[in-house]
Amino acid sequence: MTRPLTIAASLALALLALTSLPRSTQAQDTATPATATEPPADETAQAPEAAAAAPAATPAAAALTGNPDEGRVLTYTCQGCHGLVGYRNVYPTYHVPRIGGQSALYLSNALHEYRKGTRKHPTMQAQASSFSDQDIADIAAFLSELKP
């Protein structure tokens, strides 16, 4: 008598856990379409280049002129986490930062650091790994021009 009950209870719990899951994997889900649109050749080409130019990455990146219109398109993906008011990172739990209105240089540095792996966050490192230097300049240009 107790056996079927406990089995039923564990099944119900499993179902509950599964239905709650999409919430925490939302960032990864929303990230996939945009990164898939990146030309694959670009990704493989930029990795060694970035590694070789690592010490000079910041000044070189700052010299690129960002195009905010391109940045607008590239940042559709970012809304999956940075566009939801009150959205929280899961482990550890804290609000995903407000990035609109930061300076282009700060934003560009952050993305370059994530791409190099010197700044760590699994989702952000995955996102940044698909961006070229120009992509980063474009994203930084768009985000830095946003007003509250």
Added chain:
Amino acid sequence: MSRAMTRSVRLVAPLLLGLALVACGGGGEHASEEGHASSSAGLPTGRVSEGEALANAKGKATGQSCIDCHGADGNNPLDDSYPKLGGQYYDYLEHALQQYRSGAREHALMSQQAKDLSDQQIADLAVYFGSRPGQLRDLHGTH
């Protein structure tokens, strides 16, 4: 009977744990929006006035205060490579300071500034800058 019970407990316990973790990690707005509640990182509750005093105090290692580099209210950074802090989510600021303190995130100045901060001081600074008016925003409605 009791063997069956312990087996079912073994079966259910990880599920319950998983459920609890998922429930804790979910998004959503809570009472801590104003930045006065203690964070899930286990830090004490931040105090705005103590945070303000600390933000203006010179750090021992660098001789600089937070305000010296990030500007009044954290809104006018001395250099473009320094972030604006005013109005940023307090729990993100706590996370950033904890990372600098632990060495998980590195910066020539910030690592020095953060290394001797207590949990209470991190909470105070974060709540202070989070409570300031700011120029930052989320990306909702921007596309």
